[in-house]
Amino acid sequence: MEDLEFRTLARRILGDAASTTAPAGTAAPTPAATDEPAQLDLFGGGETGGEVSEAASGYRTAKDTSTDYQLVATTEALDALIEALQASDTFAFDTETSSLDVMTTQLVGISFSVAAESGFWVPATCADWSEQELLERLQPVFADANKEAIAHHFKFDYKVLAIRGLAFHNKVFDTMVAHYLIQPEASHKLDRLAETELGYATIPITDLIGKAGKAQKSMADLPVESITEYACEDADITFQLRQVFGPRLTEVAADELFQTVEMPLVKILADMELEGVRIDSDELNRYSQELGKQIDGLTAKIHDHAGQEFNIDSPKQLGPILFETLEIKARVKKTKTGQYPTGEEVLEKIKGEHPIVPAVLRYRKLKKLKSTYVDPLPKLVNVQSGRVHTTYQQTVAATGRLSSKDPNLQNIPIRTEEGRAIRKAFIPRDDNHVLLAADYSQVELRIAAALSKDPGLVDAFVQGHDVHTATAAKVFQVEPEAVDRGMRSKAKAVNFGILYGQGAFGLAQNLGIPRREAKEIIDAYFVEFAQLKAFTADCVDRVRETGYAETVLGRRRYLPDIASNNATVRAFAERNAVNAPIQGSAADIIKVAMVRMQAALNEHQLNARMIMQVHDELVFDVPVDEVAQLEGLIEAAMADAVTLAVPLVVDMSTGQNWLEAH
């Protein structure tokens, strides 16, 4: 790769940028018409899979596309690139890193593209600059609020650069999130989209660093020149995808959702992840020891009962012990694999038959707690920050929800005493701070009420009544004062069932009652809440007509299975048709609240930080003297996120740990 000739560079870029158009034929993979040889041949004469994949897939590749990919490794070349970036009102970029762990990765370089089939690769360091010097040169580009930055999975690149002090003020267009709105359940990987949307097969990363395994190299191990084509291609493809997805977002009526919710949210999530959550590792380690002792005790007890040692974690071994050795009579049939069922539900039923059973149940609970939460959490604490830095995934849940991983902060136990102990280990940054948890009360049921306009349900919320008690009163035809716990819990189960599109079978299973009784309850329910019933039917009808379910902000979920000939498959789609608008609207609402809340924090220049999102709950790390002010801002941001036919109610509480903050 030659050093670029910067005098001609700007002219060439500007010329290209001026004539850039969205590529035609975005769907069908069309082999390139050009017989022009690729500019670069990094891999020698046909040693790699380029030709193979081209032949096999029919997609164009770098080899048969005339591209202008340039290495930028001199001050003159960098000057020209920055000039080109400043002359363009939009640019795509992509960071290359040595690993995918943002907190520890090295920055290898950044690629840019301001026009289709062209790109620039800028190594993080070279003879002419250090990493910091490079970022200082690029800072004005990223700080330009009038410029659009395009990236695929922007959150990752943003975090890598933000850690290094770069300030971002560009308008953001994340092609991954855009595609998530266009086709939520499809793959959003860049390589895949290059194929399906551009008919182009990218250079496999394995061509550079080898296949996964011990011998796999890191991006940082390669000579910078050899990365040029690969890195430029990513920025180029990203640039091209933006041209395709812009109009597509309009077609699916998702412009506003994208611009005003999802794009602002990307940066907010990134900042939450970088901020992290402080964990009391000592507390968890103590608890781990305690759990370990209890598990050992239970293991001995269980083996003692069984009269032999065996693997309690293995259903295959546990089954025969329970039902043959100990001859516990189970009124259950074996599973299709010929094994005894040992699920919690089964064991719960035969708890009284033999003392080994409750011991196994408790053993499982504690083992699960220890291996899923107590032991892994301290290992995920970043040594520098002393906090866990989760990753919020914005493009995986089909309904529009976020998900959280490494660690998953959205499934930390709360229901049992032993589980709740884990929440005690989530603590504020220091003695001067508290955790503040703010959660939407019954948000999905309120959405169901608002969307259906069912008078009974709407009334209960408008009057501020306990919705499950109000439901029970109607279903069981008694005064609200006469509703007992059993009635309320049954009503609660039906309310939840509605949200999940669940039928009599599911309800019966949940409540442990005969299916006939479950059906009676549901029938009575739908007599009282006839409009809610009509709403669920409308949801299904609309999906049949349009092909998709839709949330309050117009987020779509396509459900082609609604027309399936397979009754099971079709029924699943029908449940989704009811659930997706409800669950998805709840996701929309809290996302809006997060955007509003971050704006409020910025506007008032508070030191409080939003640090967690758990579907209907936001958690803040707050200086004690900001608590009162913050509560007012949260109430305003969350309760008024959208206007519905029922009020949104927000419950708030503070504490010295996450458990206390509930």
Added chain:
DNA sequence: TGCCCACGC
């Protein structure tokens, strides 16, 4: 690697 189970909303 896929399946089952269990945790959250």
Added chain:
DNA sequence: GCGTGGGCA
């Protein structure tokens, strides 16, 4: 209904 993750086979 929507997820993530541990452990077995």
